[in-house]
């Protein structure tokens with residue numbers, strides 16, 4: 147089992163991320179050993195419940211009673227009504243300020259449960275048990291919690307760090323292939339922005355080899371979480387450096403919004419977004435051609451390519467400028483100066499990104515426009 151320690155200086159708070167295969171029962175037993183409340187509040191969804199019906203019986207220590215709330219599956223339920231449902235459940239079951247919420251599921255369950263835990267009685271502890279690759283390397287650590295509003299994704303939220311995060315790779319066995327690739331986007335992103343060794347490690351293997359090699363999977367998730375943990379320690383509230391985690395997200399969010407969240411999973415959009423951001427970095431003269439090609443061919447090997455209907459300059463600019471990463475000074479765009487070296491460029495204009503988009507779609511790009 148591997149452990150990452152996250153130290154947050156702002157609040158003088160620290161917690162651990164445990165990573166391994168089939169570790170959940172052992173880690174939970176240790177975690178709850180001195181827990182006098184003897185009742186935990188498990189939040190999961192219908193898919194996880196169907197796949198792991200014995201979850202509470204098999205991994206939760208015998209002396210602990212698990213109260214379980216099963217949410218409907220899907221991003222469309224990441225909203226205030228579901229938060230109310232969780233709060234009602236906690237009230238009905240007489241949870242108190244010492245109670246612990248266990249979020250068992252992907253990023254959606256983790257984000258909603260974390261947010262509900264941050265609000266209930268002004269904040270109670272929650273443990274993340276992320277079950278998708280995306281949530282294991284990304285949303286399960288770092289303390290961003292939240293829900294969607296009809297005006298935008300993740301518009302309502304709070305910073306609330308978990309009590310502990312337990313990453314058990316055995317859950318990935320049931321994850322659909324498409325979800326695995328979407329999570330892989332964030333895994334490889336951490337290599338591209340900060341850890342050239344991680345990138346190299348993954349670049350030597352294909353996805354099937356990665357899935358089949360438990361040690362490699364644990365090692366790469368560990369390294370990926372290390373990158374995120376160190377960035378979060380440096381800048382918990384995303385005042386500056388944490389923005390490098392948005393590599394690939396400006397263009398990725400544009401694609402998700404433009405296609406109405408109907409065609410691409412978030413990670414798939416990020417794969418194309420990283421390809422575009424690498425192209426942009428090459429065009430600006432920050433990234434050399436050899437490094438661009440290594441990244442580009444790796445991203446191509448993931449099998450995500452997309453054709454979208456023709457987009458006008460006005461629509462592109464409107465969507466990009468509505469993004470959270472846009473301010474009066476322009477876009478805070480994350481580019482590359484090498485593999486493992488991301489840099490934040492402030493004041494990039496939507497106009498200049500549009501010019502790059504025109505050259506990008508004429509190149510050997512992952513995105514085509516009809």
Ligand SMILES: NC(=O)c1ccc[n+]([C@@H]2O[C@H](COP(=O)([O-])OP(=O)(O)OC[C@H]3O[C@@H](n4cnc5c(N)ncnc54)[C@H](O)[C@@H]3O)[C@@H](O)[C@H]2O)c1
Pocket residue numbers: 191193194197219220221224251252253254255257277278279280281284285286287288289290291300317318319320321322325328412
């Ligand atoms: N808080 C953060 O820092 C942060 C970072 C990135 C993304 N997010 C959020 O995370 C969400 C996306 O997370 P996600 O990609 O995990 O999506 P998700 O939670 O919707 O999970 C994807 C699908 O996989 C299913 N699933 C989960 N675990 C499974 C397993 N082990 N086996 C089989 N199926 C399983 C889920 O039920 C769902 O149908 C978005 O809402 C996004 O905004 C948050």
